[in-house]
Amino acid sequence: MTTYANYLPDEILLEVLVYIEAWDTRSRQATLARFCAVNRQWYDVAIRPLYDSPFLTGRAYDLFVRTICPSVLAHIKLSPLQNLIRVLDLSHIIHQGTKSTTARLLGRTKAGLQVFIAPQASFAVNCWASLSKCERLRVLDLSLVSECISFQSLAQTLRRLGLLEAIYLPRCTSSYEGLSMNVRWPPKLAHLSLSGKVNGKFLWDLLRQPDHFPPSLHSLSILHSPGLDHTGIRPLLQNLENSLTTVELRDLPNVKHGRLNSVLEWLPHLTSLTIALDYIDSRFGHMPADWTPASWPAARPLQSLTLVTSGQTSINPSRCFTAIDLYTLIDERYLGRLRYLNIAQSSEWENEHEGAEIGALEMLLVDDLDRENWEQRRWHYADINMDGRGDMAFDEWLKTGQGRRMGARLRMLKDR
Template structure:
């Protein structure tokens, strides 16, 4: 009897356990299904959710600071600014001026941008208010997009506020000049990428009326020749930065005798026809009289000899920054005796009636005189060089890495040839950072910083303390500071290029 009761009790316990396990499995399955359904429901609600409360109000000043912070990260900020315009009318009003101020144009977004700027071919039918927001129109990344008529139309629509224009390679031509002449606020005009330059007389006539123009880059396809009246080219009245490039030949270099006195910076690059004697003559007759000139850059001139510009510092003592390819200079560029020798030699200036063939024969590289109809003058006495920044680049010719070394620059400083030099910038392709010259470059940087430190204290009427002694004027605190002000503006820098 007891055994039967025990057996029945065990069977009942087993059945109850089986029921409980089945219930747990059923509950787990149900919960899993409910979880999936709830998740799908939540996703569906999230996709179609609408705000039931008023959005948080932010003052206009805060929103303006936010969108200005975003705009500083161009070109990556363009998509974010476009998203800000979709938030509300308040965000739209704050973000849309920055969105169109400096648009980043490329193949995929050019057509939508064009529709926004030119909703109608006829301006009188439909005008775009957003076109007046554009301050910088950079079309450098556009090659096959658009046409010449579209470029002219864009210039015509954005002329009211346009301050900077970089022309595209293939879609800028003479039909764009009338619209360009109406961009009265234009400050920067870059035509360096234009593959087919418009006639230069028409181009110069157009830009001569742009009173706000400060920087002008000529097309690399520009052709200067004897058929152009180069001596009468009208320059913009307030031009400060000029880049000469293209088919500049001896006719232009000898014929142009006056640049605008407002120039502060000149770049001469990518001129495959220019020879050394003609370029030196241009430096003497047209560039040397520019008393406000501070910066000169010369590079990518394949017909210049290996020492064609050794006298550039002597010819232009007013320069504060010189950027030159080492392909065209030797250490003689820093040699004071070399300058003194040149100062004793007369140089020749062609008369206004001299024919080009005579001038071509009258300017050999050694500056010798001849019997042609010329006016003979003497170079003025040597002046103290104002050069503060020297930038050494390379035009890609092999075997130029060791033409100028840190030791050459250091010797020039110690001999007093370059008393005001504070910065030396060198392209990495010259290998100043290699183990063979790295220590010399560091020594040069120390010399530059030491001279800059002395100048820094002299300008402020302070005395450099000897050792670590306290002089009671707070100089010691400056000397021991983590960021010494004279070190930020003096030294040797390497750059890619």
């Protein structure tokens, strides 16, 4: 008879968990739950990653609430699992949750919570008090909240959350009045996402007081703001031009075709850009007419470019920014540092000439530009640790783990 070991060292179990962590969220959670059910030893090893970032939807959410909040009053019955939760993602919760339940969950998980994504319909005024006690919170995402929130309460809460690094403001707002003058942005804030009614006095206060932003702010998203046009976006970006390296601009129906062509000039240190094709045209980039190979060292610092669409219809087809225009900017090395190119399928670039332009772009970016930068040790390859790699060919470099991570790539984005 075949014999089986009824005991495995914790080190082996931890190696198995490392393998499971690479799976998608649902598969990982289901597997970890079965892992915990094997015996007490396996439970002790896997219970922390199981509750670290739970996937909550439908009946799983109800069971989660009963586990974390076995009693309405925390001092009557505590859950030993409540301090294990680092990420509380309620983005999949719509109608089965209540506002009091959300507040209760925040109160129970406050000791270890680092990321909170608010639900669409069950976040209200009674949640602020609990949220302000989550002093280890690093990411606050309110983008899905459908009800108008109290920005006075938001400003008071932000003063208590000194470790916040990213804030996503809600899309549905009647007004931001009262926030701009009273808010004290967290000292470690790195990313800010502006949505909703970003105009009027709120926008004016942002433009007038750029010094109120901490020096750590390097990433800005402006999206789902129907009242904001290029005349408001440009001065806001230029006020932060010395610090911004990552910018996202999409779903802005009031921005006309071609109005954001100069975004690379407004932000001289920009390394990552996500922008809708509706806002740029064939003049995007403004490559000088006298650009020559001698000018290549002055290439734009842009390393990542994501092109999406916002569904605008008032666009002149003859002036659209095309794959050929992008090919020219890369081929002339005006975007000589570009490594990561993401293109939404809704751009329909794949449909033009049976996708020949996309294939040509990929060959230029991956086979030509990245190879050239490696061989000449330019840009991101200039300071790489070359121990034992001085004579390594580019194809050999791509087979290494670091080479696969740093190598250029082009991706087509589905459902975008």
